[in-house]
């Protein structure tokens with residue numbers, strides 16, 4: 376398990392990274408990639424859409440989700456990341472912020488149409504537990520979208536990646552999402568303007584009538 380797949384260490388990491396996050400983020404995760412990922416989802420009527428952003432951080436993806444939903448719920452375990460998000464969206468505006476853990480969501484079952492999470496799964500000690508939580512809070516037929524780090528092909532990069540956090544390929548993503556009870560699991564690979572494709576984006580649904 377990578378050194379950052381630990382909640383306390385990830386919190387400490389983001390205490391410092393939050394100060395520069397919005398400046399370095401576009402090098403690996405930019406607006407074009409966000410739009411491509413958003414286009415994989417079917418949003419209900421914006422007035423009614425119940426959308427959750429897990430590991431919302433400073434709100435980069437939340438901003439995109441707000442183009443499709445009047446209200447977005449955001450949760451993150453880092454108070455420092457959340458402070459940056461409050462500064463952008465206000466603490467009690469269209470984003471309903473919560474401080475908490477992806478693996479233990481403070482929401483009722485069958486609440487959301489869409490659960491989104493970008494760039495956060497790599498820090499969760501137990502991703503399947505978190506994905507099961509996503510499934511629990513999603514309505515039947517609800518959609519999940521997770522952006523995570525694509526497993527590097529170069530063996531040296533792969534060894535470094537494994538020592539740091541969770542990187543995974545489509546086979547591992549399939550296994551995780553299906554084990555958590557999702558159906559219609561699909562993947563898309565994305566990258567910024569340079570190679571390689573650094574992100575793997577997975578979309579899936581909860582079974583209908585679950």
Ligand SMILES: C[S@@+](CC[C@H](N)C(=O)[O-])C[C@H]1O[C@@H](n2cnc3c(N)ncnc32)[C@H](O)[C@@H]1O
Nearest residue numbers: 430432435436452453456476477493494495498
């Ligand atoms: C790379 S940032 C992604 C932020 C945002 N989603 C985006 O698209 O730019 C990862 C975020 O995941 C959060 N995070 C890590 N582990 C978490 C956990 N177990 N529960 C909730 N948030 C977590 C971090 O605090 C950090 O804000």
